[in-house]
Amino acid sequence: METLQLFKILPEKIYFQNIPYLPGFRKMVGWNLDFSTLTRNIHDSLFSFFSPGLASAAEMVIIGLCFLTFFALLGLILVYAERKVCAFFQLRLGPMRVGFWGTAQTFADFIKLLLKEPLTTKNADKFLFNLAPFIVIVASFMAVAAIPFAKGLHAVDLDIGIFFITAVSSIGVVSILLAGWSSNNKYSLIGAIRSGAQILSYEISAGLALLTIIILTGSLQLSEIIESQRTGWWIFKGHIPAIIAFVIYMIAGTAETNRGPFDIAEAESELTAGFHTEYSGIKFAFFFLAEFVNMFIVSAIAATVFFGGWMPFHIGNFTFFNHLMDFIPSVVWFFGKVSLIVFLMMWFRWTFPRLRIDQLLTLEWKYLMPISLVNFLFMAFISLEGWYF
């Protein structure tokens, strides 16, 4: 009912629309950008039906269910995309049999994973072995909760937003270490130790690259970071240091998700599958899902901080152009940017050869971290002098 009313307003607003650059126009195109009306309607109707305590509980359940669905969909789509992108890079077709162009392939794989027997190795620490997949999935769940998907479509808008996401996603390392150790398998243990060293190191330069942009935004809150890009995205407004920061963030982000040229933690030719060698069935699915969701999180943060999140492409105060861009809904902008960056990460994975562990640590500690520290100072200087747009 609420949504119906929402759309009834639509033609009238179009009808009364003036020449695009007149004031008040933004209010009129609000219908296709703003989810806050919808969420507020749901909120109000819930609170009118139930008592406040019950209503907030119901809200939490609804949001949780939404995220669960989103997780499952995201996993399915990203796995399919990965296989297709890989196939096209190698001049193959990839999955084609199940469904149109193999679109149902990942779904079939998912059902297969659910039906498999969850095995446990002998003499393994059963408690830790079963705990590890849950920690990794909870960590990525909490990180996704703080990401703004579109205007008004934001589960929690913490004032420490981006700090919270990096903090929560750093807990995922624990689960990798635990999984590797409790599998009671030397390949798993080596993979876990490698992965732990890698993620711990690359977190530093990822954080510094994000901080470089935080100097300009002056806030950690994600909604404010996006709002500060109303006149242009930071990668353009912050010019040279912002581009350096973006490159560093992409390298560090790829390393943090154990992907691409940095997948020594699960290098197939050396370690079978690294820390999740012994996992099967639904527990393996958790690790697999978390890996892809982490890729989404890294891309979403990059899109939000460097490319304005759901903010359409604006150029300064060039009002006509900005309003033209506003016609594309914010969800499309956000997911468009994210899928481009995800594609970039897949491109890395299927293009570069794998690094050795010593090369990997050298890259971080001898190159990326000093560069990002200097870049940080450079950005602080630029911000002080006001040499950004």
Added chain:
Amino acid sequence: MNQVVFYFLSAVILVFSLLTVTSSRILRAAVYLLFVLIATAGIYFLLGYNFLAGVQLTLYAGGIIVLIIFAIMLTGSAGEKLERPSLNKFLLAILISLIGTVTSLILFFAYHSFPVIGNEIPATVKMVGASLINPGDNGYVLPFELISVLLLAAIVGAIVIAKKATR
């Protein structure tokens, strides 16, 4: 709602801190400690100190615990079972902890009239940042600088201590 969350977090803290000090497997103890620290971060969130909670999550849960687990694996002691404490020690520890707990709790509960001052200020990131580099009243620039020197010293010290002796 807040109360439910608070008592849940408190239960988590109590149960898992007990398990941390009594568990006979070292890696499990580390994981229980992780739960305690995350629950503490949750209490900070409830109290409205978001930045502190973020620091707690990053430094404690993401940093120290990972470091401890990593070091446990490096020393190869992850699998061994810890022996139970001897009876004397156990009794001594129980006695000390009980006396301490009971004394402090009696003191707290006996002191009824805690003064409460109004004018709550929200601990936003901006406030925290401004106070950290403020040399005037309510500013913490001196401890901030001291901490940074301490951390630098800790980095250098850790590297020097853990480095293999070259002969």
Added chain:
Amino acid sequence: MIHIPITHLISISTLMFFIGIYGFITRKNLFTILMSTELVLNAGALNFVAFNKYFYPDNLQGHFFALFIISVAAAEAALAIAIIIAIYRNFKNIDAEKINEMKY
């Protein structure tokens, strides 16, 4: 937050503190001793925060104390782990009672 009495918060931090003390006395493995120390430090930080929130919400002294406690804990953990690794390298052992070369 007003619905939760401060005594409950302080009880939790007190219990956590003395559980940490208990662990500190009974444990022999250096890592578990370190973990008990972390519990004690964490309880202290929680206490500072609780007193700040309930009694002096007009400034953030307890908050900053907790922040500094966490940073000191980080420095302490890093050094302690470095020392433990050095001990392990020399004695092939991290049991606090078996490292007694300096005793005589």
